[in-house]
Amino acid sequence: MRVLMTGAAGHIGGVLRDKLAGRYDLLRLSDVVDMPSTGPGEEFVKAELSDMADVRTAIEGMDAVVHLGAIPSEDSWEKILPANIVGTYNVFEAAREAGARRIVFASSNHAIGFYRRDHTIDDQVPQRPDTRYGLSKAFGEDIGSLYVDKHGFDVMAMRIGSFQPEPQDARQLSTWLSYGDMARLVTTGLEAPSLGMAIVYGISRNTRSWWDNRRAFELGYDPQDNAEDFADRLLAADPPEPGGRVAHTLQGGIFPEMEYGGDPDRL
Numbered sequence: 668m669r670v671l672m673t674g675a676a677g678h679i680g681g682v683l684r685d686k687l688a689g690r691y692d693l694l695r696l697s698d699v700v701d702m703p704s705t706g707p708g709e710e711f712v713k714a715e716l717s718d719m720a721d722v723r724t725a726i727e728g729m730d731a732v733v734h735l736g737a738i739p740s741e742d743s744w745e746k747i748l749p750a751n752i753v754g755t756y757n758v759f760e761a762a763r764e765a766g767a768r769r770i771v772f773a774s775s776n777h778a779i780g781f782y783r784r785d786h787t788i789d790d791q792v793p794q795r796p797d798t799r800y801g802l803s804k805a806f807g808e809d810i811g812s813l814y815v816d817k818h819g820f821d822v823m824a825m826r827i828g829s830f831q832p833e834p835q836d837a838r839q840l841s842t843w844l845s846y847g848d849m850a851r852l853v854t855t856g857l858e859a860p861s862l863g864m865a866i867v868y869g870i871s872r873n874t875r876s877w878w879d880n881r882r883a884f885e886l887g888y889d890p891q892d893n894a895e896d897f898a899d900r901l902l903a904a905d906p907p908e909p910g911g912r913v914a915h916t917l918q919g920g921i922f923p924e925m926e927y928g929g930d931p932d933r934l
């Protein structure tokens with residue numbers, strides 16, 4: 668399998684390069700910034716995601732895409748629109764043209780960040796984006812659905828929680844995704860015989876998860892880490908996590924709290 672990874676110069680890309688080394692026939696790395704070096708089995712194609720010609724060049728000859736490239740947090744509409752929305756459209760459409768019909772998309776928990784923490788949700792619930800950033804991830808899931816239904820793609824949208832070497836605060840006892848489990852989830856998305864449109868949660872096997880990840884487990888995802896191992900230290904911190912009452916009520920944390928002017932009890 669020949670795999671294109673967009674956003675390959677970033678945090679997740681760097682970890683995946685290391686963990687996937689040698690696993691596929693070719694790992695083509697792409698990013699808008701230059702990458703200092705490539706290893707065996709890797710090559711680099713520089714591409715700006717909002718430029719369709721660039722994306723076509725990056726995808727040519729590939730069988731599958733791990734689409735990580737994006738503005739990775741809340742930002743202005745002027746930045747989110749070209750990178751995350753136009754860029755994701757370009758990736759799907761160029762993949763269709765090139766015959767690369769499998770895409771593993773880095774969605775986010777911020778596509779569903781307005782759900783309350785006392786409500787466990789699965790892969791079937793309607794999206795509740797919490798920011799412009801979350802809206803762009805909801806768009807990525809929706810274009811995945813369109814290309815599955817219309818063009819027979821296999822798509823895994825990973826609603827990634829918090830990708831860190833170790834959980835950083837009390838919220839991440841629920842949302843943490845370890846480095847090793849990220850690699851396990853991405854390889855599941857690339858190698859499961861058939862995905863259809865699979866929405867999965869990008870989290871480790873966390874005891875305090877708010878997310879029912881049965882779709883990922885059905886596909887073969889077998890996470891090995893659990894944020895609970897860090898609970899005593901994280902719960903003893905003062906404060907245990909950033910933000911106020913809205914952030915502490917809602918799954919998206921400080922993202923839904925930004926700009927929110929209402930009473931959290933109405934949510």
Ligand SMILES: NC(=O)c1ccc[n+]([C@@H]2O[C@H](COP(=O)([O-])OP(=O)(O)OC[C@H]3O[C@@H](n4cnc5c(N)ncnc54)[C@H](O)[C@@H]3O)[C@@H](O)[C@H]2O)c1
Nearest residue numbers: 674676677678679699716735736737739750773775827830
């Ligand atoms: N890290 C997390 O906890 C987390 C959580 C949820 C979702 N995600 C998603 O996972 C993906 C990777 O996240 P990350 O933490 O590695 O972020 P990152 O910022 O470290 O990496 C993103 C990469 O995308 C590239 N990029 C940005 N705009 C681009 C453009 N217009 N054209 C080409 N390349 C562009 C950047 O240069 C960067 O190298 C993102 O889509 C992010 O939204 C991450």
